[in-house]
Amino acid sequence: WTRADDPEGAGELSRAAARAAALLGPEGPPALRARLLSVVAVESRGDAAADAPLPRASGAPATEPWRLRAERAADEAVRLARRLSDPALLAFALNGAFMQAFAACGSAARRDTLGAELTRLAVDHQLPGHEVLGRIIRLQALAGLGDFRSADTEAEEIDRLADRNERPLAAVFTAWYRALRVCETDGWPAARHRYAQVLTETAGCGMPGLTQGAAALVALVPVMRGGALPRPGDFDGLDAGPYQPWLDPLLLAASGDAEQARQALDRVPRPPHDLLQEALWCVLARAAAAVGHLPVLRRARKELGAAETEYAGASSGLVSFGPVRQHLTDADTAIAVPVGPGDARG
Template sequence: MRIDVLGAVRAFHDDGGPVGLGGPRHREVLARLVAAEGRMVTTDTLVCDLWSDPPARAVGAVRTFVAALRRALEPDRPPRVPPRVLVTEGPGYALRLPRADVDVHRFEDTLARARRDPGAVTGLGTVLAAWRGSAYADVTGSAWAQRERTRLEELRLEGVELRARILLDSGEGADLVAELGAHVGEHPWREPAWELLARALHRAGRQADALATLRRARAMLADQLGLDPGAGLGRLETGILNGTVPGADPRTPWTGSGVRLGPRTTVDLARTLALAGGDALVHSRRDRLAAVRAAERTGDLLLTARVIGAYDVPALWSRADDPEQSRAVVEAAERTLTALGADCPTDLTARLLATVAVESRSAGLSASELEHARQAARKAEELARELADPALLAFALNGVFLQSFTRPGLAAVRDGIGAEILGPATRHGLPNFAVLGRLVRLQSASALGDLDAAASHAEAAERLAALTEAPLVSVLTGWFRARVTAARSTEPGGPSAATAAAHYRVAEEALRTAGMPGLHRGLFPLALLGLRLLHDRPAPTDPRLDWGPYLPWARPLVLLAQDRDEQARAALAAVPEPPRDHMQEALWCLTARAAVQLGERGIATRAAAALGDARAEHAGAACGMLTLGPVTRYLAEAEACAEAG
């Protein structure tokens, strides 16, 4: 079957016949499940989304709507056979349809493919043409639908512009003038639209009209907004005046000479790719290092400094995905700083120092290296403040954040850093760093057990991500919601532990292809272990679990769960001090729990001393993605063990 929501909500059977969806509330329930993209939506959420003031029998009404929709969507389903399309899952419902069978998912996936592969432009044109009006057009008066309409309309506009850009870059697009003229007329504040219209006019041989369009854009921005046009409009005007415009290959300079991108342009492209996640993120790292090495080969120190410092991609996780590359970038930054010495411009010095701070987050760094990275972070922040450069300050504060894991118990400090990043990023239109600030604050609130504040930051981050097309954000917030489910599984009337585990599994599947191995490896088993500890159950012993970097701390508890006490004791004796990262409180709590169960007073004493300053926090929750429960629980056990005997 097929479901369409890019316009009024409707559905069709395999034979093309329409599905009778019932009244407005029935269609809204179906639409809300479509918007969840296959994730479970709780009955409580559906009630809140359908009614601003829910009636007394709202839950029963939702169940009635769901039952009617099931009959409409699967009319031939025999009695007592479980539904396959609209399924019950835990405390709510989920829609199970291939993404290709839902127009909005088909649109979003095609847009994502076109961003990675210009060859997908034909499919992009097809899905754009399938829009029949505003998304969820007949779902009126619902806040969730309005948010989705706003998000999807922004994606549609970007899709229109992406399609035009790909066609123009490939040597086509002269026939886009009318379409882009209407687009600019409807959305005059979108600078990329003006640029594309001017390029289409130029491609059609109308150079004078193209220049007039650019001047009209400049006048509109200046007169109505008091803004100067962006660099893209200026470069295009210069290119038209000089007779040079973008060539057929979007990865070549505007000279049309076929020369490949220089290192600075390559790193700018890499920075853009890094925000896309998945394979694009992997390619981004590769291209970034290649650009740094190419810049060094030129012998131009200032160029090298600019290339290294240009990759100001927000970084949230305290462990590098590619430690060897991170070390190579740090070494290149250090070499460049040393070679330039006092001749290095202040802004480039700050960028190089911030790069050192951001990239010096790999496991295995010595104490002196970590201290050097912390000093680099603080100096970069100081210089950025002196320069009053908001973008540079946000990048420098990113380094300060990543160097703020010096000991357990610093969640409140990190929340302050997140607020400092968020302030200038919001005021000065830096959406990617605004997302970072929100996620840092989400993590900090999660660590402090303030789930309402964390949820607010998660929602704000998702709204920003919808505008900037940052798909990794939803991966992280999906994990946060699984962490919330796990915490609430211990409350009376809360979700079951099995439901929490299922939520973690869904989050794990999304993370698996996100292109962040430094975050991914071992996270799911650690989450399951935390869930079991919350319910006073032994550690999971499935040999297929990949514990990744967390194995030394999990192994004693796994062995205890297998009644292999002596081997567990030996494993505990070999456990190192946790690295200074997002998981240090969690790993100290695992050590404390194993020490208590084995009666190892000395190790329990060390764990209690390490955790003392984190007694108000929740173990593992500093990552915003899982929880082992309150630190105070493990701390009290360790202190009691240390004092016993």
């Protein structure tokens, strides 16, 4: 999962590994350097290694040095591991490459390629844990690409491998995916009970990076798959966890407080570069369209443009807000006919 269970601890580990790799230098033992760089890449997932405030969503894309360092670490680790012909080391490095494959929206195809390579490597060298990981990566990427039949096949293989190799946490991902699949096939009313069930069953799975705020993500599904704002009470009692900053503007817009919603959009950071970045840009676009915040709306539209053929949020394997193309159409309409300063679009 691309959000660390302990982001602060992950950031510290990433920085420690980066310091060790720097002390080792490019002429140091290549296997050790590759492992250290892979740690940097894996533990820097999301914004765990951020060493400055995140850029605001209302501004232009900014250079983020910690992200560049993590991406370069991932690339070098893979190069070194390939050169050493060490399957286990390459599998670890590919995991790091996956964690850093979120530089821009619309990168599901790249992650599918990484997952396919990791799966083949694991099968060829009897690395069942890495095969499960490779197939989970593919499951998520294929869902994001809208190739649900292929994702179904991966889910079946993951369950088979998890049962054979006693990896119960893999079932968390397939349970969530199947709720998403029901929603895509039969709609939200049919999926609602399935989501309630999976929230209960996976709440204590030991992966807080995945489960914190998950109920709020589920509550967003019918909102974002429709064309309106949340209804009063939709999010009462729900802990949005790490997603609160991106949910707040939408809830303020829904409450009718357009000015507070605009102020929240002024200061909200850009979404994390992770499995939910497209989904959260869609949430910001919906809020910005509702209150006429053109800087965030235009930025969201630009970011999402690269994911036009994907399904918003589905790359998480948890939720889908439907085709990104529909969200782009909605954004284009709102940009063409923005609401006035004193208004809010319901």
